[in-house]
Amino acid sequence: MAENEATLYNARQLNLPEKEISQAATDIIKRLLDAGYKAYLVGGCIRDLLLGLHPKDFDIATDATPEQVKSVFKKKCRIIGRRFRLAHIYHNGNIYEVATFRGFDQSGDRVVHQGQILRDNIYGSIDQDVLRRDFTCNALYLDVTDLSIIDYVGGVQDIQNKRLNLIGKASDRFTEDPVRMLRCIRFSAKLGLELSEDCRNTIPKLTNSLLKVPSARLFDEIIKLFHCAKMTAAFQLMRHYKLFDQLFPLLKKPLAESDHTQEFLSNAFTNTDARLANNQSVTPVFLMACVLWPDMIEGYKKLITKDHKPYEALHIAANKTLEKQRDILSIPRAIQTGIRQIWVMQLRFKRMHGKGVYTTLHHPRFRAAYDFLLLRASVHEQLELKADFWTHIQELSPEAIRSLIFGKRARNGKMNAELV
Template identity: 45%
Template sequence: MARLRDKEHQAYLVGGAVRDLLLGGHPKDFDIATDATPEEVHALFGNSRIIGRRFRIVHVRFGREVIEVTTFRGHHDDTEATTGAKRSSRGLLLRDNVFGTLEEDAVRRDLTVNALYYDSGSFEVFDQVGGLDDLEARQVRVIGDPATRYREDPVRMLRCLRFAAKLGFNVEKSSGAAIPRLAALLDDIPPARLFDEFGKLFLTGNAQATLRLLREYRCFEHLFPDSARLADSDGFYDRLLDAAMGNTDQRIRQEKPVTPAFILAAVLWPAVCERRQQLENQGEKPVPAMHGAGQEIVAQACQRIAIPRRFSMPMREIWEMQLRLPRTEGKRAIELMSKRRFRAAYDFLLLREQAGEDCSGLGAIWTRLQEEHGPIEIVDSPDDRRPPRRRRRGGRRRPAPPA
């Protein structure tokens, strides 16, 4: 900020860092807003790069820290002829590189509590949209007309609910009322972007509260339609999902590692069980039925949320190992404990028991076996080993023989 001001640019700390400081918290990320264009910022910082297409921003790296610098956004009209802006036929903002002033930038942001600007030179906080009042009222409110803002970017509905869960705030009445009506717009969001949002929703320490809001405002069914349908029809799955989220939040509070694979395994478990039962009813044996169900459900889920293979493969191993956990005798038990995914599969078994499923006391049995045998060397499964890459031969390609 000091360097930008030295070059006669405006520069403010903006967004979550200001909000968290005002609430007495400790910010982890710092965003800067400025009147300098991305090219001007990039020219001032050799340790920076311009990223983005829909919104061009600059990442400035200081050691391990990355500071995100954005140029003030300006107003735009509804025509594609507007310089730097473009919308889809349904109002989705496809490209937006219209620059403006601080006042214009404030009203273009998503939420009032994230639109506070701090000037480190004058030690002042600038509030253009009533963010300080909403912090005092402990509510999350969308800036502008909620329906219009959600149509511009449906992910704003997820952000609204995510910050309400994170802060323990209420969702302002008009901001919340528009979400169930427009939740279907989430179907237009690219699956890769929804996977990024999935991590922010469920892997930042507020998964349990976030899940409740997603279900209350009818967004969960547009992320995981089959699981939402089955969760509505069976109290066990409700308890399973709630327990999975609560356990994930606890691990994050304890600074233990978490992985999308485990929580996705829990979220999709209802659909996997249903499809497995259908395949068994058609004559499949339990193990092939579970294998086929896992493949199908992951493929379907990837149409909505692009789950990378590094997570989908462990998910399927966790599911398939549930059928092997009843084998608690002799060498088979020792061999199973040596598998890389055993610990995750064991934790998943405990989760099922925690949700009220009768697993014939397997959780206690496997707990005792691990205590008796102590640490066991982990052996990679075939799926964990990558096949060797084929070496390409060098040299020029031989010309084809004459016809």
């Protein structure tokens, strides 16, 4: 494909908001241009601007190699990656990703195994680079010098028509990189783009290929999905295309057998989407604790019936659940610790009198664990009194808390020792 086959659009005519374009990214591009290289804004930032959204990242594509980029920016540049080498430019406390145009030279630094690209550091021209990108909506280039959008693959029309189209055959592109199936779901849910027929027909046939992806990379992609602010919709799409069962096989049985599990997870995703919409903080720990809870609680119940004490049963069940999930997703140790803490706090919430209440209230994970309790109460009525207690106590003065937890009524109260 030759460069002159591109369609050029005037960004102003497409109502692209100039004020939303990062000045820092523009400055980086102009320095590369001054050094004699070509450079453009590329990908998701242009897509989001055309959709009326606020881009979080402004990525740059250039014909300069990572080493040449570093020679321009010196100490403000760091070359990263092995699978795909990139340059990171540090500017005013932010990081801007600069990628070199990808090419097709088969004799270069490219490793492909059974159709899956394991490493790719072959460089080329802009008209080659566009064909190496995944979706048409992510394959647009913006020339900041004249605000023209360069479109080789019909990306502008697809955005206008709310379509999500792959560049090339879905079977080939998903085989090259199975993570693209998850990106399909995320973009469709987050951006309201309809999957192409090719994608819809191909994804169910290739879900097993996700098992070939390194577990750490899969975990990173799952967190992006969890925090895309449209996970409620993404969850339904993942279930429809059998991707959720592939990534979380521990949930296949609970989801099939219990409406409570479906409702619990849907509520968790809805609440997280709402927090993100309100610019509130979220953590990977919370949703991962929600997703793995149904398997852990089933293990816990079985151990309790074998005369294990509650805390012992919970620790054993938690370890087994995390070990089973580890085969597919590499959950960082710190996140595993947070998950365990949220789960253990559910036992501590049973104690609503005495000094232990203070310990629970001041635990670092109290807020996340309390939110988790509210989610459980939303699907299990027998937990409503417990949830009401921990909601009410946060509104009381220190004197009122002392009276509540040390009074005669508290001492005579009996707690349900079960987790549901």
